[in-house]
Amino acid sequence: MVDNDIVFQISNINAWYGEKHVLKDISMRIKQRKVTALIGPSGCGKSTFLRCLNRMNDFIHNFRLEGRILYKAQDLYSPETDPIEVRRTIGMVFQRPNPFPKSIYNNIAYGLQIFGIKDRAKLDAIVEDSLRKAALWDEVKDNLGQNGLALSGGQQQRLCIARAIAVNPEVILFDEPCSALDPVATAKIEDLIMELKNEYTVVIVTHNMQQAARVSDYTGFFMLGDLVEFDDTKKIFTTPANKLTEDYITGRFG
Amino acid sequence: MKSFLDRRSRQRIFERGIHAALLLCASLSIFTTIGIILALFFETFDFFKEVSIIEFLTDTQWTPLFVDKHFGILSLVAGTFIVSLIAMCVAIPLGILCAIYLSEYSSPRFREVVKPILEVLAGIPTVVYGYFALLFVTPLLKSFIPGLSGFNALSPGIVMGIMILPMVSSMSEDAMHAVPSSLREGAYALGATRFQVATKVVVPAALSGIMSSFVLAVSRAVGETMIVTIAAGQQPRFSLNPLVPIETITAYIVQVSLGDTPAGTIEHKTIFAAGMTLFIFTLALNLISNWLKERFREEYR
Ligand SMILES: Nc1ncnc2c1ncn2[C@@H]1O[C@H](COP(=O)(O)OP(=O)(O)O)[C@@H](O)[C@H]1O
Numbered sequence: 023m024v025d026n027d028i029v030f031q032i033s034n035i036n037a038w039y040g041e042k043h044v045l046k047d048i049s050m051r052i053k054q055r056k057v058t059a060l061i062g063p064s065g066c067g068k069s070t071f072l073r074c075l076n077r078m079n080d081f082i083h084n085f086r087l088e089g090r091i092l093y094k095a096q097d098l099y100s101p102e103t104d105p106i107e108v109r110r111t112i113g114m115v116f117q118r119p120n121p122f123p124k125s126i127y128n129n130i131a132y133g134l135q136i137f138g139i140k141d142r143a144k145l146d147a148i149v150e151d152s153l154r155k156a157a158l159w160d161e162v163k164d165n166l167g168q169n170g171l172a173l174s175g176g177q178q179q180r181l182c183i184a185r186a187i188a189v190n191p192e193v194i195l196f197d198e199p200c201s202a203l204d205p206v207a208t209a210k211i212e213d214l215i216m217e218l219k220n221e222y223t224v225v226i227v228t229h230n231m232q233q234a235a236r237v238s239d240y241t242g243f244f245m246l247g248d249l250v251e252f253d254d255t256k257k258i259f260t261t262p263a264n265k266l267t268e269d270y271i272t273g274r275f276g
Numbered sequence: 277m278k279s280f281l282d283r284r285s286r287q288r289i290f291e292r293g294i295h296a297a298l299l300l301c302a303s304l305s306i307f308t309t310i311g312i313i314l315a316l317f318f319e320t321f322d323f324f325k326e327v328s329i330i331e332f333l334t335d336t337q338w339t340p341l342f343v344d345k346h347f348g349i350l351s352l353v354a355g356t357f358i359v360s361l362i363a364m365c366v367a368i369p370l371g372i373l374c375a376i377y378l379s380e381y382s383s384p385r386f387r388e389v390v391k392p393i394l395e396v397l398a399g400i401p402t403v404v405y406g407y408f409a410l411l412f413v414t415p416l417l418k419s420f421i422p423g424l425s426g427f428n429a430l431s432p433g434i435v436m437g438i439m440i441l442p443m444v445s446s447m448s449e450d451a452m453h454a455v456p457s458s459l460r461e462g463a464y465a466l467g468a469t470r471f472q473v474a475t476k477v478v479v480p481a482a483l484s485g486i487m488s489s490f491v492l493a494v495s496r497a498v499g500e501t502m503i504v505t506i507a508a509g510q511q512p513r514f515s516l517n518p519l520v521p522i523e524t525i526t527a528y529i530v531q532v533s534l535g536d537t538p539a540g541t542i543e544h545k546t547i548f549a550a551g552m553t554l555f556i557f558t559l560a561l562n563l564i565s566n567w568l569k570e571r572f573r574e575e576y577r
């Protein structure tokens with residue numbers, strides 16, 4: 023059965039760092055233009071799982087993955103797959119804002135320039151468009167030459183989102199994007215994520231359950247490398263099928 | 277109770293002794309440095325009572341040991357310059373490539389093994405490099421460049437470049453290694469290749485450290501003595517031709533120090549004037565290097 027709504031079809035993946043088994047037989051389907059949240063206590067493998075989706079674990083020397091991840095019917099880990107194309111199509115925003123030590127403009131233009139876009143007018147247009155989509159344009163439009171590191175944490179994170187949007191991805195992965203931010207900045211990013219799902223597929227790791235409940239359509243609960251439960255967010259937060267999920271969301275541990 | 281007090285006072289005397297000994301060691305090196313600078317300064321001052329600064333800085337000949345004496349430091353500066361330039365042409369590109377490889381491409385294992393080995397290379401006595409240049413590299417080069425003299429700037433320049441390469445690569449690699457991996461990840465997540473991440477993210481972010489390694493390397497090349505004394509010749513020449521014998525400031529100082537020039541004569545004082553020139557160059561380079569480091573320290577968090 024081919025379902026056009028499914029972008030990621032993850033089948034029985036296992037992952038190790040050296041001898042340490044951190045993802046255990048995980049299968050999941052992630053739907054297009056929805057927000058999928060991954061929750062669970064820290065150290066349970068959420069980031070590792072997320073980074074499997076755009077091959078960011080390739081850089082970790084002792085990392086090993088088994089199983090299959092299909093992205094729209096293409097095997098992400100087959101030898102014919104170009105990891106550069108994968109990362110370009112499936113963008114990522116990290117836990118700590120990590121703008122380049124460059125101007126705001128160049129932070130966004132960077133990703134375009136490495137693909138050979140040099141035309142100034144085109145760059146200008148994409149920079150503005152990306153900053154607007156990241157809800158940052160009004161705050162920085164008069165200061166595009168300013169160093170990205172001079173922005174506040176929340177602005178830096180939105181700059182990183184703009185940077186990811188600029189290269190025109192289909193999916194954006196967020197790894198605890200608000201964990202270093204104050205509540206006001208967090209609310210802005212959450213609003214933004216709900217905007218983004220109109221155009222992009224979003225997968226977000228968070229260990230803030232309210233955040234998962236607010237922004238996501240589907241939620242997966244991880245524990246100790248297992249995917250304990252994966253379902254509609256509403257169902258997970260009202261009538262979870264698994265006792266462990268219920269304990270976690272009611273704050274009994276973690 | 278009495279013995280308790282006793283011990284404490286003995287302890288206190290010991291502590292004071294340690295303090296005094298350490299202070300002595302520290303002052304020893306400071307006073308030595310001050311002594312050297314003062315000696316250089318006074319002898320140079322004496323020298324300039326007999327030779328005008330104008331001649332020193334503008335004459336293009338340096339022949340203090342001949343009957344027809346000229347005191348144009350420019351000839352020695354030109355020799356120093358051409359050798360250092362050749363050394364940097366070797367050390368900078370290779371050093372930065374090594375650093376990029378070690379920091380961005382190699383596995384952590386490989387890096388752990390190779391880096392200490394590179395640093396050992398830097399510990400080979402320079403006299404060994406000197407004879408390597410004279411007896412191996414020069415004959416080798418002669419087979420490509422027929423016009424090459426037995427003593428020349430090219431061969432010691434290349435060998436000196438190889439000698440300072442580990443310093444450049446090690447310091448640049450340290451600077452690149454200190455760039456937070458979050459910056460690399462940010463670029464990789466945009467679909468950058470390893471090469472793009474290295475050249476467009478890591479090197480720019482580590483630029484101050486890399487530049488300061490270059491400047492220190494120049495300073496090392498300018499002050500390097502043994503290789504040029506052995507392989508570059510003893511003919512001060514106001515020329516940038518790398519194929520003919522030349523003389524550097526350092527090699528000149530060695531030549532006079534080892535000769536039988538009596539102290540107090542103008543010939544002997546020239547080594548202090550030359551030494552002062554060298555000191556000013558290397559001091560300036562070290563200051564620039566420190567300034568680069570300070571100036572760009574907050575490039576990233
Ligand atoms: N680079 C690494 N090398 C070795 N172990 C790692 C590495 N990264 C993460 N781990 C381990 O893998 C497990 C899962 O980590 P992670 O995916 O970061 O969890 P989470 O994001 O849910 O907090 C943890 O036990 C962590 O210590």
Ligand SMILES: [Mg+2]
Nearest residue numbers: 068069070198
């Ligand atoms: Mg994590």
